[in-house]
Amino acid sequence: MLQEKKLRVSSKGKKVMSNKEINRFIMFYERLTKHMLKNLGKEAYSIIKIDKSHKLKSIKYN
Numbered sequence: 001m002l003q004e005k006k007l008r009v010s011s012k013g014k015k016v017m018s019n020k021e022i023n024r025f026i027m028f029y030e031r032l033t034k035h036m037l038k039n040l041g042k043e044a045y046s047i048i049k050i051d052k053s054h055k056l057k058s059i060k061y062n
Contacts, residue, residue, distance in 0.1 A: 007016045017025065041047055049057040 001019065001022055004016050004022060007014075043062075045062055047060045047062070049060075051057045
């Protein structure tokens with residue numbers, strides 16, 4: 001929602017998702033994302049962790 005909020009300000013009339021559209025989008029992709037976070041860390045070439053402010057916290061190379 002934060003990303004779409006920023007887009008509303010900078011998009012100059014271009015289409016951005018409503019909160020309802022964002023919720024629907026998340027419904028489809030949240031399970032896949034959680035699965036990837038749980039299982040792909042063992043196979044990933046690198047893992048980048050960010051904090052709540054979306055700032056780089058750490059980078060781990062496998």
